[in-house]
Amino acid sequence: xxxxxxxSVHDQxxxxxxxxxxxxxxxxxxxFNCKKRYTTFERPEKATLMVVKSDNRREPFELKKVLxxxxxxxxxxxxxxxxMDKIVSEIENEIMGEYVMEVPSSIIGEKILEKLWDIDLVxxxxxxxxxxxxxxxxxxxxxxxxxxxxxxxxxxTRVCSY
Ligand SMILES: [Zn+2]
Numbered sequence: 001x002x003x004x005x006x007x008s009v010h011d012q013x014x015x016x017x018x019x020x021x022x023x024x025x026x027x028x029x030x031x032f033n034c035k036k037r038y039t040t041f042e043r044p045e046k047a048t049l050m051v052v053k054s055d056n057r058r059e060p061f062e063l064k065k066v067l068x069x070x071x072x073x074x075x076x077x078x079x080x081x082x083x084m085d086k087i088v089s090e091i092e093n094e095i096m097g098e099y100v101m102e103v104p105s106s107i108i109g110e111k112i113l114e115k116l117w118d119i120d121l122v123x124x125x126x127x128x129x130x131x132x133x134x135x136x137x138x139x140x141x142x143x144x145x146x147x148x149x150x151x152x153x154x155x156x157t158r159v160c161s162y
Contacts, residue, residue: 001029001040008033049096053105053138061103066091068141069112073127077120087115105138 001011010032018025027040049061067088074084091111095103109131116124 001027003031003034003036004038005036006031006034049099050102051105051108052102058102061095061108063088063092065138065141066108066112069127069131070116070123072141073112073116073123074120077123079120079123083119087112087119090115 002009003011008031011029012032013027013029014037015028016025017027025042027042028037029040030037050058051061052058067084070084070087091108094111095108099107113124113128113131116127
């Protein structure tokens with residue numbers, strides 16, 4: 001730790017306590033050089049979990065992608081935002097608990113399916129029918145967007161043609 005007063009890196013930890021409900025640690029330190037005291041807050045760096053996709057490319061795990069997939073599958077179903085949030089954080093907890101460095105994208109998909117199965121069969125079937133065919137969330141999302149675009153285009157054409 002670098003002393004905020006003189007910049008010396010030699011210090012002594014006087015007191016160390018963890019902050020409740022977080023993984024952060026508060027430390028009271030004294031500088032060996034100038035003898036001044038200061039407090040530091042340290043929190044462990046969360047390692048970025050990488051998702052291994054079906055083509056072996058890797059990308060950082062993003063919760064919003066999981067939420068996006070769940071959201072779309074649950075569209076127009078009577079599923080509250082709270083329930084969707086709950087599913088997503090359950091999936092996050094499970095994945096963070098079971099995988100440290102890398103997680104196959106197929107595992108994430110399977111977990112989403114598991115959760116949807118418990119709450120809404122229509123949402124499950126929606127996710128399964130597209131997801132199983134494409135094997136990962138990215139392709140699934142791209143395909144959904146394409147379908148949506150085509151649908152909008154078709155509607156526009158209908159409006160314009162007579
Ligand atoms: Zn100092």
